[in-house]
Amino acid sequence: xxxxxxxxxxxxxxxxxxxxxxxxxxxxxxxxxxxxxxxxxxxxxxxxxxxxxxxxxxxxxxxxxxxxxxxxxxxxxxxxxxxxxxxxxxxxxxxxxxxxxxxxxxxxxxxx
Amino acid sequence: xxxxxxxxxxxxxxxxxxxxxxxxxxxxxxxxxxxxxxxxxxxxxxxxxxxxxxxxxxxxxxxxxxxxxxxxxxxxxxxxxxxxxxxxxxxxxxxxxxxxxxxxxxxxxxxxxx
Numbered sequence: 001x002x003x004x005x006x007x008x009x010x011x012x013x014x015x016x017x018x019x020x021x022x023x024x025x026x027x028x029x030x031x032x033x034x035x036x037x038x039x040x041x042x043x044x045x046x047x048x049x050x051x052x053x054x055x056x057x058x059x060x061x062x063x064x065x066x067x068x069x070x071x072x073x074x075x076x077x078x079x080x081x082x083x084x085x086x087x088x089x090x091x092x093x094x095x096x097x098x099x100x101x102x103x104x105x106x107x108x109x110x111x112x
Numbered sequence: 113x114x115x116x117x118x119x120x121x122x123x124x125x126x127x128x129x130x131x132x133x134x135x136x137x138x139x140x141x142x143x144x145x146x147x148x149x150x151x152x153x154x155x156x157x158x159x160x161x162x163x164x165x166x167x168x169x170x171x172x173x174x175x176x177x178x179x180x181x182x183x184x185x186x187x188x189x190x191x192x193x194x195x196x197x198x199x200x201x202x203x204x205x206x207x208x209x210x211x212x213x214x215x216x217x218x219x220x221x222x223x224x225x226x
Contacts, residue, residue: 045214088154098207102154
């Protein structure tokens with residue numbers, strides 16, 4: 001059974017600082033997704049990582065995938081308050097069926 | 113708006129009642145997924161359709177749950193004889209099929225069983 005673990009689960013940081021969220025998974029997969037969820041809202045797609053070594057960047061967020069280590073990271077650069085949200089990673093467990101297994105989520109709070 | 117839509121957005125019901133939720137995917141998407149999310153957790157996969165065919169169901173989906181996608185367009189998720197443990201957010205997502213693409217999520221239906 002595929003397990004996806006994120007850490008930290010809670011993160012409070014100041015504006016302007018850098019930090020990294022980690023996503024580990026237990027079974028071989030080369031497809032990993034990052035989503036953002038605001039309180040009471042649905043999930044918004046951030047990144048799709050499809051191969052070992054994939055790196056994608058959008059604004060202050062950068063995601064990478066190391067399939068050999070079964071690890072993805074979401075790096076936040078010079079955080080701003082608008083990035084406060086819960087971030088989920090999800091792994092495609094079924095080789096392209098996109099049957100996603102999600103991590104528990106990382107609740108990020110960015111303080112002025 | 114051409115995103116995924118779900119109705120109703122909120123549903124309060126008494127234990128033992130049946131409820132039905134509807135999901136309208138993005139029009140050209142042939143894959144449709146249902147997930148359940150409880151407070152403080154990530155979404156859990158329930159079932160998915162490729163066009164009108166239901167290809168997989170999670171063990172989480174007891175016999176009280178049934179999903180349909182009769183014409184390969186909208187989908188319904190029915191819960192019979194609801195229990196308090198069914199209280200959750202039910203999320204629908206759709207994708208165009210190729211694994212390179214992400215899933216697009218709807219706003220969800222929040223169910224409260226009293």
